[in-house]
Amino acid sequence: MHIGMVGLGRMGANMVRRLMRGGHQAVAFDRSPDAVAALVKDGADGAISFADLARQLDTPRVVWLMVPAGVVDATIADLLPHLSPNDTIVDGGNSYYVDDIRRAKELAAAGVHYVDVGVSGGVFGLERGYCQMIGGESDIVAHLEPIFATLAPPTEAAAPTPGRAHRVGTADRGYLHCGNVGAGHFVKMVHNGIEYGMMAAYAEGLGILRHANIGRADQEHDAETTPLGNPQHYQYDFALDEITELWRRGSVITSWLLDLTAEALLQSPDLSAYAGRVSDSGEGRWTIKAAIDEAVPVPVLTAALFSRFASRGEADYSNRVLSAMRAGFGGHSEKK
Numbered sequence: 532m533h534i535g536m537v538g539l540g541r542m543g544a545n546m547v548r549r550l551m552r553g554g555h556q557a558v559a560f561d562r563s564p565d566a567v568a569a570l571v572k573d574g575a576d577g578a579i580s581f582a583d584l585a586r587q588l589d590t591p592r593v594v595w596l597m598v599p600a601g602v603v604d605a606t607i608a609d610l611l612p613h614l615s616p617n618d619t620i621v622d623g624g625n626s627y628y629v630d631d632i633r634r635a636k637e638l639a640a641a642g643v644h645y646v647d648v649g650v651s652g653g654v655f656g657l658e659r660g661y662c663q664m665i666g667g668e669s670d671i672v673a674h675l676e677p678i679f680a681t682l683a684p685p686t687e688a689a690a691p692t693p694g695r696a697h698r699v700g701t702a703d704r705g706y707l708h709c710g711n712v713g714a715g716h717f718v719k720m721v722h723n724g725i726e727y728g729m730m731a732a733y734a735e736g737l738g739i740l741r742h743a744n745i746g747r748a749d750q751e752h753d754a755e756t757t758p759l760g761n762p763q764h765y766q767y768d769f770a771l772d773e774i775t776e777l778w779r780r781g782s783v784i785t786s787w788l789l790d791l792t793a794e795a796l797l798q799s800p801d802l803s804a805y806a807g808r809v810s811d812s813g814e815g816r817w818t819i820k821a822a823i824d825e826a827v828p829v830p831v832l833t834a835a836l837f838s839r840f841a842s843r844g845e846a847d848y849s850n851r852v853l854s855a856m857r858a859g860f861g862g863h864s865e866k867k
């Protein structure tokens with residue numbers, strides 16, 4: 532197929548490369564001419580503006596946006612005047628599904644179709660392929676299938692689920708039409724909520740292992756971190772690079788996140804390159820908002836999101852309030 536890609540960051544540029552490897556033709560556009568030039572070198576056609584992009588694409592056009600969620604509306608506003616009825620805009624970024632519902636309505640007024648695709652796979656997608664969660668009109672999604680199939684991981688990426696042989700579908704090939712507009716980003720939103728929870732679970736567990744030496748005489752610690760009366764219970768000096776490597780083999784908690792953790796610990800057991808300030812791009816918040824609207828309890832996902840806020844110092848004021856009360860009622864001064 533002939534496809535336009537707007538946004539040539541880490542994700543968009545490699546998606547274009549994977550599409551071209553799969554025999555598709557791409558016209559690439561980014562606000563940075565250097566990003567466009569890099570892809571032209573790799574075989575894409577480059578566009579210098581949205582008008583140029585629209586001019587070069589076969590009609591009806593397919594333009595895939597791979598831009599941050601916060602600039603999707605502005606990008607569509609600039610692109611739309613150059614599109615025609617029956618063209619399709621695909622939003623492959625991490626947009627809020629509620630925005631998808633609104634955008635699809637707005638674009639329908641101009642006769643332009645809108646498909647939302649939650650894309651997972653990160654910077655490894657060029658080689659491994661991208662898991663795609665898709666929302667939109669069935670016939671439009673079906674038309675784009677060659678694109679999804681090329682971007683998807685190879686079927687061998689996962690062993691077949693026993694008992695599924697009679698109903699193998701596109702999910703087995705790494706992409707799925709999840710439902711009407713917004714469904715793709717809804718599923719990706721929850722995927723990321725789960726991602727937060729899994730990441731927090733590994734991080735917390737490894738934290739416990741790392742501090743299992745606090746009873747040792749050679750460890751510096753203050754009275755507050757001394758295990759209550761049982762220093763002999765905390766005499767271990769665990770090699771976390773070895774333990775994570777071990778867990779990758781046959782344990783219940785194997786995962787790609789664990790693979791990445793083992794790799795990071797191998798490079799630097801104390802992870803000194805990181806301060807531990809963890810950002811979030813919105814998906815975790817939206818997941819919890821949806822859970823509240825649905826009255827579904829999500830204590831693990833919520834705690835994982837809140838611990839990211841705390842990692843960025845957002846608990847500092849609350850903690851000072853605690854210290855102030857404790858000083859007030861008991862005269863307890865903070866330990867320095």
Ligand SMILES: O=C(O)[C@H](O)[C@@H](O)[C@H](O)[C@H](O)COP(=O)(O)O
Nearest residue numbers: 650651652653723810811812813
């Ligand atoms: O599935 C994926 O490939 C990731 O989830 C990807 O989409 C991105 O790395 C996250 O959106 C980061 O999200 P946070 O900034 O919220 O951690």
